[in-house]
Amino acid sequence: MSAPHPREVITTKALSVWVAAMLVYIVAMTGRTSFGVAGLEAIDRFEVDASRIAVFTSVQLGVYALAQIPTGLLIDKFGPRRLLVIGSVIMGIGQVVLGFTANYWVAIAARILIGLGDATAFLSVMRILPYWFPLHRTPMFTQVTSSLGQLGQFMSAIPFSLVLGWAGWTTAFVTLGAVGILIAVAAAVAVADSPETLGIVSAPKERPNAQPHRLGSLLASVLRSPVAWQAFFIHWVGLAATNVFVMLWGMPMMTAGLGFSKTEAGWVLTWFSVCMVLVGPLHGKISSRASGYRPWLTLGFVAVNITVWIVFFLAGGSYLSLFILISLVSLCTPVANYGFDIVRENLDRTVVATATGLGNMGGFISSMLGAQLFGVALDHLGHGPDYPMTDFKLAAFAVLGVWCIGIVGVIVTHFLRGKDSGPRATIVQVG
Secondary structure, three states: OOOOOOOOOOOHHHHHHHHHHHHHHHHHHHHHHHHHHOHHHHHHOOOOOHHHHHHHHHHHHHHHHOOOOHHHHHHHHOOHHHOOOOOHHHHHHHHHHHHHHOOOOHHHHHHHHOEEEEEEEHHHHHHHHHOOOOOHHHHHHHHHHHHHHHHHHHHHHHHHHHHHHHHHHHHHHHHHHHHHHHHHHHHHHHHOOOOHHHHHOEEEEEEOOOOHHHHHHHHHHHHHOHHHHHHHHHHHHHHHHHHHHHHHHHHHHHHOOOOOHHHHHHHHHHHHHHHHHHHHEEEEEEEHOOOHHHHHHHHHHHHHHHHHHHHHHHOOHHHHHHHHHHHHHHHHHHHHHHHHHHHHHHHHHHHHHHHHHHHHHHHHHHHHHHHHHHHHHHHHHOOOOOOOOOHHHHHHHHHHHHHHHHHHHHHHHHHOOOOOOOOOOOOOOOO
16 A cells, blocks of 8 residues: 555545445445344344344444454555455345345354445545545545445435335345445446556555564554544444444334334434434534544533433433434534544554554444343343333443443543554655
């Protein structure tokens, strides 16, 4: 891989590469969230309880999280294009297997494949950004990328949910897998790692990550960096409750707990996607202008997020209150990406994907813990499968506990950060 492109303009080619990579990410998001609208169907198909259904999400998120650092190392060495293509194919195969099987353990294996494939998408797009766009523009593109990824949530909440209802489990998941494989072909054609790979500018003589023996030292420098760990905990607190709601327990809560139809619940999730797309650019501007205060801004938005959830569980329950809740949650969630901007500005580009991978683990480890603890709490209360809203309110305390761990992590890593916290960011002039 080469050094980030120094050009101060955004080219048409840069936009086309980004759009192609974004399509892979959107499909990955669709696959990631598709199980969230199929939770009750999965209980019937695999004949299991809430705790075992939660394992689907926990396993996928756990594999996704654990794959982040290895994936980051592979991206830093081999480039994002290859990983996007390979990941999309793996994820597509996983969806096809999930569509055909009715065996619980085969389905778990399929979710492992989906998690592995999904792990390549966001990191690859993040790796592409500083090589195709001016560095001062990357916070905005980071937020826009994350926001547009929510179109995947829309695809699972409405079109996928409709296909699931009309044509059944197998057709819905096999179709999703086929789309993923087709998108992999498009990425192979349209995505390029950097302008140098296309001969737009001359490649630098040095290839920092070309020596395999350096991977260990690069990984060690990331693991020792408070900057990377702060990104980890910022992502942890930003995504904890949101992913638990969107990826698994939101749909059952709205249908079984509150009595809304799947279509009504689907529109709530769609509204969340719309709001995320709208607020993403706002957070991009905030992050780029308040670089020294990102941890404290994160905690401020998290405080708002916790407050609105508490108010909802105490006094909410109407359809309007759901829309108000999801609007405010979407306003707070993008702070999860602030950590990636911290990594990009403070660590050397030779480890940017690896450090971003460590940061990206945070939100999905917290989501995995929250989703599983939520399911265990529901089973302990013992009122399933048609859980009353009271059960969901009590189970939500598990997510609050996970949230608190992340808040402590953000504060501790902020005070651990020093002037020499890791390999510093450098820009090598090329061309």
